[in-house]
Amino acid sequence: MPFMTVRHFTEADIPVRTELLRENKYQTNLNDFAMSAADLELADGMRRTIESGHHVKRLFTMCGSKGQVVGFSWITSIDWRSQTCELSFAVLPRYRSGFGFKAVEAAHEYLREQLHMDVIINQVLSHNTMMLSAAELDAHAQIRAEYDSYTVGQWRTACYWTVTRDDVRGRKQREQARRQEIADRVRAGVQGLS
Amino acid sequence: MTTTETPRWSSRPYSDADRDAVLALYTEPDFYFRTGDPDTRPEWEILELIDEDTHVLLADGEVVGLYAVESEANNACHYSMQLRLRASAPPAWWQSAFGELLRANTWRREVVRLALRFDEFDYRGLAFARSAGLREEGTLGAVTVHEGRRHGYVSFARIWEPIS
Amino acid sequence: MRLRGYRGSDADLLAGPWLPGELLGLPLADWPPLAAPTTVPPPADPGQELCIAPGLGFVRYTELDWVHRRARVEIGLHGVDGLDVLLKTVVAHGFLTLNLSRIHGWVTPLVDPPIGLLADVGFQREAVLPEATWLDGRPIDREIWGVVRND
Amino acid sequence: MTEILSLQRLDTDMAIAELKSCGGAARGFLGLDPVTQNDSLLAAELKSLQAQLFSAGETVVGFAPNTDQPRQAYVASTSADPEPLRALLEFLTTYQRCTTFVAMVPDGVENCFADCGFEQVGVLPRHRWQNYDWQDVLVYVGRADSCRS
Numbered sequence: 001m002p003f004m005t006v007r008h009f010t011e012a013d014i015p016v017r018t019e020l021l022r023e024n025k026y027q028t029n030l031n032d033f034a035m036s037a038a039d040l041e042l043a044d045g046m047r048r049t050i051e052s053g054h055h056v057k058r059l060f061t062m063c064g065s066k067g068q069v070v071g072f073s074w075i076t077s078i079d080w081r082s083q084t085c086e087l088s089f090a091v092l093p094r095y096r097s098g099f100g101f102k103a104v105e106a107a108h109e110y111l112r113e114q115l116h117m118d119v120i121i122n123q124v125l126s127h128n129t130m131m132l133s134a135a136e137l138d139a140h141a142q143i144r145a146e147y148d149s150y151t152v153g154q155w156r157t158a159c160y161w162t163v164t165r166d167d168v169r170g171r172k173q174r175e176q177a178r179r180q181e182i183a184d185r186v187r188a189g190v191q192g193l194s
Numbered sequence: 195m196t197t198t199e200t201p202r203w204s205s206r207p208y209s210d211a212d213r214d215a216v217l218a219l220y221t222e223p224d225f226y227f228r229t230g231d232p233d234t235r236p237e238w239e240i241l242e243l244i245d246e247d248t249h250v251l252l253a254d255g256e257v258v259g260l261y262a263v264e265s266e267a268n269n270a271c272h273y274s275m276q277l278r279l280r281a282s283a284p285p286a287w288w289q290s291a292f293g294e295l296l297r298a299n300t301w302r303r304e305v306v307r308l309a310l311r312f313d314e315f316d317y318r319g320l321a322f323a324r325s326a327g328l329r330e331e332g333t334l335g336a337v338t339v340h341e342g343r344r345h346g347y348v349s350f351a352r353i354w355e356p357i358s
Numbered sequence: 359m360r361l362r363g364y365r366g367s368d369a370d371l372l373a374g375p376w377l378p379g380e381l382l383g384l385p386l387a388d389w390p391p392l393a394a395p396t397t398v399p400p401p402a403d404p405g406q407e408l409c410i411a412p413g414l415g416f417v418r419y420t421e422l423d424w425v426h427r428r429a430r431v432e433i434g435l436h437g438v439d440g441l442d443v444l445l446k447t448v449v450a451h452g453f454l455t456l457n458l459s460r461i462h463g464w465v466t467p468l469v470d471p472p473i474g475l476l477a478d479v480g481f482q483r484e485a486v487l488p489e490a491t492w493l494d495g496r497p498i499d500r501e502i503w504g505v506v507r508n509d
Numbered sequence: 510m511t512e513i514l515s516l517q518r519l520d521t522d523m524a525i526a527e528l529k530s531c532g533g534a535a536r537g538f539l540g541l542d543p544v545t546q547n548d549s550l551l552a553a554e555l556k557s558l559q560a561q562l563f564s565a566g567e568t569v570v571g572f573a574p575n576t577d578q579p580r581q582a583y584v585a586s587t588s589a590d591p592e593p594l595r596a597l598l599e600f601l602t603t604y605q606r607c608t609t610f611v612a613m614v615p616d617g618v619e620n621c622f623a624d625c626g627f628e629q630v631g632v633l634p635r636h637r638w639q640n641y642d643w644q645d646v647l648v649y650v651g652r653a654d655s656c657r658s
Contacts, residue, residue: 008547051549055404058547080404080424081457082339113641114545116425119336119344143332143349147307147356149267155356160349164336217365231455234409236364236401342454378577425545426638459643460635485631485648489609491577497608502648506635 004099004106009050009059009072014043017059017072020090024152025130055080060110062089062103070095073107075117083118084162087111100131108163118165125149126157200290201253205261208248215257216244219280226316227260227278230340251279251291258283259291263299263308271306271356273299278319288322296352306356313338314345323350359440359447361409361417364401371416373397374434377491381463381503382441382471383415383434398434407456411435411444419452419461427459441472445479453507462504466491473503480505514596516563516570524562525551527569534587536639537615537646539573544639558583563600565593572601572610580608584651591624595656598625602653609652616645627651 009017018039049057056078062071071091078085089107091100111117125148126137141159148158208216219225220240225232228243235243244260251259259279266272277295279288299305310328312319324330328350335346375389378396389395398418401408407419407429415436419429431448435441452461462484465471473483481503490500519527528535528551529543536542539560541551555562562571568588575581582601586594601607612627614620615637623629627649636646 010548050547054547054550079338082337082344083424083457084337114425114639116427116638121334121337141332142334142346145307145309145331145349145351147270147353148272150270155270160332160334162335162337162346164344220363223360232363234361234363234451234455236408237366238400238402240363339457342457425542426636428636462633462636483631484633487611487630487648488650489578489581490575490611497578497580502631502633504633 003065004070004102005063005067006060006073006106006110007063009046009061009074011047011050013059013061013069013072014046016069016092017046018042020072020092023093025093060107062091062099062106064095064099070099071103073103075111077121083116084121085111085117086121086123088123096130104131108168112165112168120163121160122163123158123160125151126159127154200286201258202255203291203294204252204255205249206252207246208244208250208260212250212257213241216240216250216260219257219260219278222281224281224316224318225278226313226319227276230313230315230338251277253283253287253291258287261291261295263295266307266309271304272309273305273307274309274311275299277310281318285318285322285325288318289326292322292326300354304357305354307351307353309349309351311347311349313340313347315340320348323348326350328352359411359443361411361447361451364408364410364416366400368410368416369400371410371436372400372434374415374436376434377464377466377469377493379430379432379464379491380469380471381431381433381465382473382476383432384438384469384471385436386469396434398432409451411447414440414444417444417448417451419456419458422456427457429456429458429461431461431463438472442475442478445475449479449505459507459509460504462502464491465501465503466493466498467501468493468498476503514565514592516565516593516596516600519562519564519569521552521555522548524555524569524571527564528562528587531569531587534618535569537613537618537637538569538585538587539571539583540613542639563597565596568593570594570597572597572605574605575611580606582607582610584610584612585614586621589619589621589624591621594621594625598651598653598656607653609650610656612649612651614647614649615639616647620649622649622651625651626656 021042049059057076059074061069062073064070071089073087073089075085075087087107089103091103108120111120124137137159140161143160145158147155149156217240220232220235223233229235247262247264249261250257251261261277263273263275266274277292310323312323331349331351333346333348336344337347338345373395375385376383376396406422409417411417415434418432421430452458465473483501484504485502486499488499489497491498525548528538536544539558541554558573560571560573562569568586568590570586570593572582572584584597598610612622629647630650631648633646635643637644
């Protein structure tokens with residue numbers, strides 16, 4: 001079984017996601033609207049999404065190798081015609097150190113491999129360096145939107161960027177070249193020793 | 195009638211009485227209000243694009259465009275604006291309509307950030323935004339397919355430093 | 359030619375004496391006067407894209423599948439004039455405006471459609487299905503024709 | 510004479526659960542795909558196809574009528590074992606008076622149609638996208654008088 005899998009969000013996942021929406025780091029890094037919403041209201045919203053909102057929003061559950069729920073991802077601003085969507089994700093606190101990157105990677109792969117999305121929009125508030133350092137964020141950002149939001153007592157700047165199919169292909173080719181270079185170097189070293 | 199004279203602006207929330215005038219706007223192939231392909235959109239889809247935030251914009255009493263202002267974030271006073279005038283409206287009309295909309299939207303409420311986006315293929319929208327004194331925040335690449343090619347959108351904003 | 363969006367005033371164009379679902383839906387001369395015409399529903403949701411070919415009829419992209427990037431096309435026309443230009447427009451609209459990778463449709467050989475015009479814009483016969491529809495008191499064969507976008 | 514496998518008719522919820530349990534074999538089943546469609550979408554799709562699904566042992570089989578010609582049905586199976594499909598064809602012939610059957614099967618997936626007397630009548634190129642690649646779909650046709658035993 002792969003390290004991380006993506007499955008459709010179901011009604012049974014609603015309580016766990018509701019709890020996550022109210023968690024402090026989530027509110028700081030994404031939004032704090034859940035603070036002002038009742039549980040029932042949040043649950044109704046999620047239920048509507050999975051029952052009839054497929055065209056505009058989709059929710060997914062990220063699972064570890066034993067099938068345990070590790071976090072959630074969701075896509076909004078879906079433009080089916082242009083094969084574009086905005087990806088958001090949130091990992092449960094206890095899995096953040098080990099699973100964060102894998103969860104993001106698995107969500108991206110699912111969107112490209114199965115839903116046939118070509119362009120994925122990322123939005124990260126600039127103080128949030130859980131996945132990318134401040135320097136990496138700067139390098140990626142195509143748009144920096146100041147005063148985008150005010151979460152947990154602070155003004156936030158949002159960074160937006162897209163990842164296209166060509167970007168992914170380029171990154172994979174670079175990684176492959178780097179692996180090849182290391183292998184060549186190791187081989188050359190071994191031959192030099194013998 | 196279209197002149198370069200500044201018209202007398204008025205607006206009202208969209209209602210069924212405006213349906214024919216609005217559908218007529220969407221027969222223009224570059225009436226990019228919430229779509230990159232206005233003239234190919236069916237009636238149901240156009241009516242869905244026109245939500246409760248949408249207002250018709252009238253120049254000297256005649257419908258010449260649409261605008262909508264939406265709240266983007268709780269408590270941040272961050273709003274986004276969509277604005278479109280019909281093809282025959284001169285650039286000066288865009289500037290004067292936008293000026294009046296700014297006045298109207300900051301008249302009785304705090305606005306910290308007002309954001310506008312225009313697609314890279316929307317020459318008229320971009321020309322307006324670049325001459326309106328807005329901050330250009332960058333281009334989100336490749337998000338929309340238009341006539342077989344990918345284009346990004348350019349993000350613009352006006353910021354009023356918050357009072358708290 | 360450019361396809362335009364459907365309006366409620368175009369409703370009359372959605373019914374006519376052609377085979378249901380036909381890629382080249384041309385009027386059948388011997389359609390019984392008391393037989394109900396074929397009709398398609400007006401567009402009302404993202405599941406189909408129905409456009410109007412001004413002066414000619416409708417073009418309907420149905421069974422739209424955004425994952426597999428394809429649609430089945432059916433056209434309802436009141437005459438054959440301008441069909442060559444229309445078919446070019448149908449393919450261009452499907453590939454460039456809707457960003458699809460493949461369009462396909464049903465062709466019924468018995469009604470003698472102008473398949474040369476389909477071939478001219480890249481369509482190919484992909485499958486032959488026996489007894490796939492009903493006409494004039496008996497089941498008749500149908501073909502699937504399709505065109506794939508070359509990227 | 511071979512004994513015909515018995516079919517268990519599945520209600521929508523059960524049909525979806527069974528399909529999902531078939532993993533990759535359910536992808537493309539009557540055009541459905543549990544990987545890209547959640548339960549609500551699958552249910553809506555089954556309804557619009559007027560499809561009926563059955564279990565036959567570990568296998569799910571199903572059909573959707575050709576509404577233009579109800580003597581024809583689109584059929585699908587999650588297994589390469591011909592017996593469940595034969596049972597479905599027997600059912601369709603007996604209870605739906607079907608005379609021809611059409612199957613559309615993703616290329617590269619082992620299937621039972623040739624074993625059940627179906628003939629391949631075409632290929633739909635790049636008809637599906639799955640696992641980051643295009644996939645052709647093979648079109649098979651079977652006739653009631655030659656496919657049932």
